[in-house]
Amino acid sequence: MKIAIIGLGLIGGSWGLALKEWAKSEEGKTAGLEVVGFDAKGAQRHEAERLKVVDFTVQTPMEAVKDASVVIVATPVVAIRETFEDIAAVLMNGAVVTDVASTKRDVIRWARELLPTTVSFVGGHPMAGKTASLEEADSTLFKGCTYCLIPASNAKEEAIDAVTRLVEIIGAKPHFIDQDEHDAYVAAISHMPFLSAVTLVNLATSSEGWREISRLASTGFQDTTRLASGSTQMWLDICRTNSDSIISWLDRYQDQLSSLRAMVEMAGLRDEQGRSRSIESTNPEPLKSYLEKARDGRDKIELAKQQQRKEESFETVPMPSKQEMRGEMSRLFTGGIFNRRKKDDQK
Amino acid sequence: MKIAIIGLGLIGGSWGLALKEWAKSEEGKTAGLEVVGFDAKGAQRHEAERLKVVDFTVQTPMEAVKDASVVIVATPVVAIRETFEDIAAVLMNGAVVTDVASTKRDVIRWARELLPTTVSFVGGHPMAGKTASLEEADSTLFKGCTYCLIPASNAKEEAIDAVTRLVEIIGAKPHFIDQDEHDAYVAAISHMPFLSAVTLVNLATSSEGWREISRLASTGFQDTTRLASGSTQMWLDICRTNSDSIISWLDRYQDQLSSLRAMVEMAGLRDEQGRSRSIESTNPEPLKSYLEKARDGRDKIELAKQQQRKEESFETVPMPSKQEMRGEMSRLFTGGIFNRRKKDDQK
Numbered sequence: 001m002k003i004a005i006i007g008l009g010l011i012g013g014s015w016g017l018a019l020k021e022w023a024k025s026e027e028g029k030t031a032g033l034e035v036v037g038f039d040a041k042g043a044q045r046h047e048a049e050r051l052k053v054v055d056f057t058v059q060t061p062m063e064a065v066k067d068a069s070v071v072i073v074a075t076p077v078v079a080i081r082e083t084f085e086d087i088a089a090v091l092m093n094g095a096v097v098t099d100v101a102s103t104k105r106d107v108i109r110w111a112r113e114l115l116p117t118t119v120s121f122v123g124g125h126p127m128a129g130k131t132a133s134l135e136e137a138d139s140t141l142f143k144g145c146t147y148c149l150i151p152a153s154n155a156k157e158e159a160i161d162a163v164t165r166l167v168e169i170i171g172a173k174p175h176f177i178d179q180d181e182h183d184a185y186v187a188a189i190s191h192m193p194f195l196s197a198v199t200l201v202n203l204a205t206s207s208e209g210w211r212e213i214s215r216l217a218s219t220g221f222q223d224t225t226r227l228a229s230g231s232t233q234m235w236l237d238i239c240r241t242n243s244d245s246i247i248s249w250l251d252r253y254q255d256q257l258s259s260l261r262a263m264v265e266m267a268g269l270r271d272e273q274g275r276s277r278s279i280e281s282t283n284p285e286p287l288k289s290y291l292e293k294a295r296d297g298r299d300k301i302e303l304a305k306q307q308q309r310k311e312e313s314f315e316t317v318p319m320p321s322k323q324e325m326r327g328e329m330s331r332l333f334t335g336g337i338f339n340r341r342k343k344d345d346q347k
Numbered sequence: 348m349k350i351a352i353i354g355l356g357l358i359g360g361s362w363g364l365a366l367k368e369w370a371k372s373e374e375g376k377t378a379g380l381e382v383v384g385f386d387a388k389g390a391q392r393h394e395a396e397r398l399k400v401v402d403f404t405v406q407t408p409m410e411a412v413k414d415a416s417v418v419i420v421a422t423p424v425v426a427i428r429e430t431f432e433d434i435a436a437v438l439m440n441g442a443v444v445t446d447v448a449s450t451k452r453d454v455i456r457w458a459r460e461l462l463p464t465t466v467s468f469v470g471g472h473p474m475a476g477k478t479a480s481l482e483e484a485d486s487t488l489f490k491g492c493t494y495c496l497i498p499a500s501n502a503k504e505e506a507i508d509a510v511t512r513l514v515e516i517i518g519a520k521p522h523f524i525d526q527d528e529h530d531a532y533v534a535a536i537s538h539m540p541f542l543s544a545v546t547l548v549n550l551a552t553s554s555e556g557w558r559e560i561s562r563l564a565s566t567g568f569q570d571t572t573r574l575a576s577g578s579t580q581m582w583l584d585i586c587r588t589n590s591d592s593i594i595s596w597l598d599r600y601q602d603q604l605s606s607l608r609a610m611v612e613m614a615g616l617r618d619e620q621g622r623s624r625s626i627e628s629t630n631p632e633p634l635k636s637y638l639e640k641a642r643d644g645r646d647k648i649e650l651a652k653q654q655q656r657k658e659e660s661f662e663t664v665p666m667p668s669k670q671e672m673r674g675e676m677s678r679l680f681t682g683g684i685f686n687r688r689k690k691d692d693q694k
Contacts (some may be wrong), residue, residue, distance in 0.1 A: 043547035205644035220476035243615020268590020
């Protein structure tokens with residue numbers, strides 16, 4: 001079975017490494033896995049070869065997807081459209097196409113508009129973060145992470161099963177979600193944290209005293225603003241393809257900040273000119289509740305995440321017997337998805 | 348020499364552990380160091396004894412500071428006032444009082460108003476972050492961190508030297524700064540990141556879909572909002588004593604967010620109703636520059652921090668000879684600061 005990865009950054013590279021890891025297992029050996037990679041940048045392809053994140057790289061996306069049962073598109077969002085245009089005519093009948101982009105509505109639409117009806121598109125989005133460089137690609141990047149799956153309306157059942165199984169194979173937790181919900185929710189949990197990080201950095205660095213200010217930066221600032229160091233192209237595409245959700249959350253964020261401002265003023269021991277106010281004339285209660293609510297809210301999320309990880313460590317994917325394995329693989333990769341080598345294997 | 352620590356949380360506990368570590372060195376042995384701790388909460392005192400972060404604890408702040416050459420007040424900001432009131436009459440002539448609070452103007456004022464003129468106050472603020480619990484106290488917490496020092500106007504030269512030396516002893520980098528600048532700058536680099544974290548959490552958790560949203564939280568969200576899990580009392584006090592600086596930065600933050608909103612709108616491939624817009628009708632350039640500026644700004648801060656750490660690893664505090672050590676210690680702890688045991692030692 002041939003799997004093609006288009007776009008060899010952190011996520012594409014980690015997919016490659018995780019698949020190559022699986023290829024060493026008995027199930028992987030049975031599948032006769034071959035991972036081919038393509039990246040628009042020659043230097044990136046070279047790096048991918050050096051780091052051995054794929055079995056080999058090729059010079060064009062068309063070459064990569066030829067005879068591939070599964071195509072994983074791991075480019076920045078806007079480039080996916082072009083990739084679909086490039087590969088549409090070459091895709092194998094029955095191939096499964098998936099992606100890893102952080103926004104899903106446009107990708108699903110492009111798949112419908114540009115990909116042939118003989119292939120199935122199952123959108124994907126691993127909720128695994130890290131700075132964006134191929135050098136940090138890691139076969140365990142997806143271990144335990146929630147992996148959103150959004151199949152196109154015409155995706156075949158077995159294509160959905162195949163992507164689900166691959167997501168399990170790389171150690172992630174498949175999570176089916178509606179495309180509109182996905183885009184609205186990731187705006188809150190991922191795009192807003194990014195934009196707040198970006199704005200905090202620009203706030204500090206555009207200030208006159210910023211050289212002195214930066215001396216005072218500790219781990220708190222560094223952690224809070226880590227996302228601002230990500231790939232500009234990736235984030236720009238995210239903002240562009242999810243602008244409506246982001247604007248809606250930005251408005252709510254601004255409303256909350258205005259309430260917060262009033263609470264700080266009410267609780268403050270200084271007036272706006274910096275003059276001291278008597279403690280009796282202040283009211284810290286609303287601010288206190290606001291801070292407590294956030295602390296409890298975050299602790300709850302942290303706890304839920306820990307619980308999730310714990311459940312996963314019990315729920316290890318059972319290793320199927322050789323007999324079951326053949327059944328499993330043939331159930332998933334039937335028809336066009338099931339490539340020649342696999343067929344030979346079953347004779 | 349007796350050093351008293353009032354307030355046994357993460358910072359007080361880490362001070363204790365770092366000093367106890369130093370006490371084992373030759374310089375420390377010569378000083379005959381004894382670290383006594385007090386915390387208003389009995390359970391916290393008990394925990395401090397269990398974790399051995401101080402040599403012993405006492406039942407009242409007065410008992411702790413009696414005969415102490417140095418007093419480190421490590422309570423939340425607002426409680427410092429009360430502590431000063433409690434200990435003022437008992438402080439040894441010539442004692443040095445320092446604190447670790449995140450805001451400095453009020454503390455400096457309370458020191459002037461409440462402490463006797465026979466003692467010197469040297470405000471301190473270690474730029475070392477971590478979640479706030481005594482269990483995480485660590486003798487290496489301050490290693491390489493910038494440690495702000497803000498002496499009261501009437502602080503004696505040798506008191507300033509003594510605190511500077513202690514800060515070096517615990518591995519931090521003394522950094523003298525004006526109280527107004529300190530409070531304005533930490534608002535940008537520490538209090539704003541906290542308030543943005545808090546607001547991001549409240550934004551996500553107050554949404555209807557928050558259960559589903561929280562499933563999608565990855566390390567990006569967790570890192571960006573880590574500060575929201577800190578001690579509410581500590582942060583409430585910080586907001587109250589630095590309300591004017593915070594409000595001024597909040598206003599600038601809101602202005603930046605409004606510009607950002609316009610940039611996202613201009614770059615967006617969707618209008619506010621979520622309808623697709625043609626790519627030609629959009630302009631991503633302003634948003635791109637904004638994101639690039641933040642990425643470069645943060646990378647610069649990160650680089651400066653790494654450079655600073657590198658310099659520090661070369662600049663290890665030289666171990667003085669026994670002769671020099673006595674000179675060093677007697678220069679620092681002369682007069683009232685120099686306690687009986689030290690005097691006996693020098694006879």
